[in-house]
Amino acid sequence: MEVTVLVQATDKAFEILEKARNEARELLYTSAKLTSETKSLAEKREARAFLSGAQQARLALRNFTITFFILFIFWILLSARFDAFHLTLGIICSVLVAYLSHDLLFFNVRLGDFRIRARRFLQAGPWFLGQIFSANLHVAYLALSPRMPIDPQIIRFKTKLESDISWVAMANSITLTPGTITVDIREGEFFVHALDKKVAYDLNTGEMEDKIAHVLMEADHVYIQDVLDVSRIFGALK
Amino acid sequence: MTRITDDVIIRTVARILIPFIQLYALYVIMHGHHSPGGGFQGGVILGASFILYLLTHGLEETKIRMSEIKAGLFSSFGLLIYSGIGLLCLILGSNYLDYGKLSTILKVMPAQARSLGILGVEIGVGIAVMAVMFSIFFDISTGGELPEDEQNKRGAR
Numbered sequence: 574m575e576v577t578v579l580v581q582a583t584d585k586a587f588e589i590l591e592k593a594r595n596e597a598r599e600l601l602y603t604s605a606k607l608t609s610e611t612k613s614l615a616e617k618r619e620a621r622a623f624l625s626g627a628q629q630a631r632l633a634l635r636n637f638t639i640t641f642f643i644l645f646i647f648w649i650l651l652s653a654r655f656d657a658f659h660l661t662l663g664i665i666c667s668v669l670v671a672y673l674s675h676d677l678l679f680f681n682v683r684l685g686d687f688r689i690r691a692r693r694f695l696q697a698g699p700w701f702l703g704q705i706f707s708a709n710l711h712v713a714y715l716a717l718s719p720r721m722p723i724d725p726q727i728i729r730f731k732t733k734l735e736s737d738i739s740w741v742a743m744a745n746s747i748t749l750t751p752g753t754i755t756v757d758i759r760e761g762e763f764f765v766h767a768l769d770k771k772v773a774y775d776l777n778t779g780e781m782e783d784k785i786a787h788v789l790m791e792a793d794h795v796y797i798q799d800v801l802d803v804s805r806i807f808g809a810l811k
Numbered sequence: 812m813t814r815i816t817d818d819v820i821i822r823t824v825a826r827i828l829i830p831f832i833q834l835y836a837l838y839v840i841m842h843g844h845h846s847p848g849g850g851f852q853g854g855v856i857l858g859a860s861f862i863l864y865l866l867t868h869g870l871e872e873t874k875i876r877m878s879e880i881k882a883g884l885f886s887s888f889g890l891l892i893y894s895g896i897g898l899l900c901l902i903l904g905s906n907y908l909d910y911g912k913l914s915t916i917l918k919v920m921p922a923q924a925r926s927l928g929i930l931g932v933e934i935g936v937g938i939a940v941m942a943v944m945f946s947i948f949f950d951i952s953t954g955g956e957l958p959e960d961e962q963n964k965r966g967a968r
Contacts, residue, residue, distance in 0.1 A: 666837040
């Protein structure tokens, strides 16, 4: 008698676990789909269909507010006049432009992602500046030494980054770093012109990719610490 | 027919820059009396931002943002603001575009009323110039096809 009850209870427990596992897997897939930026507005609208009406409104409101603040700061930088008339004009103009173009600036950032991305961006900023500084020194050494030991080459590599904005951030960081220039991005492959073997090697280690994937919260990106944190959950789900 | 560009860098950077270009255009319009600029210059920059969107993101998506009908309406609206302010001065008993008379409505000194009147006129000019620049470029890129022609073509097929 007790055995039957035990068997029933175990069955019920397995059922609940199975349902929870399926739901968690669905959530994983949906969030992965929403993370990567879609290639066109039409696809973006399809992806937004996952969100409910209230969530879409919140997303639009959040984009609008952040765009408004950034534009207002830009206005103050442009016109350094702080009397009431010009500030009111600034507010009206920022509201107008934010209303016209609020979905342009932050194209597909999920709700709740923004603070994390901003914090990670501020943390990764100094690292990028340090890279630019050291690459500057290296290129200056190359240019000033009498025999000029450059070895220009074009490297191709595929990245694990998958959204538009990550590609552009990667391409611009590569171009900003002295010694490398992004020549083209074709079908997900980067073509980079590098000045000599050392800068090519620095690029191929993939550290810049890692940092950008970390800042922009790419779905496939995995830091060792994150793996250790979620390995228990991953193991149980899969 | 302008298509969306394949180059992801151009597409993304253009889309990020467009709000800043538009805000700069409005800054140029509003500060016409303090620094180089004014209505026409700001209007051209504002129109250029829409043209940039048209060049990088193609015709279909630009039609959603600013269609030909809206551009036509905006150009007339800008003209309405301009001549409306002029007529308002006329109605109030002075000459056409004599902004000093606006001080009776706005309750400020005549000199400040002139400044505000000019600002209003510049805003009208800016809107009209933006709309016309955009519609010229739009007409060129559609090859002069009107929406009715497109519909007739589709209906005939």
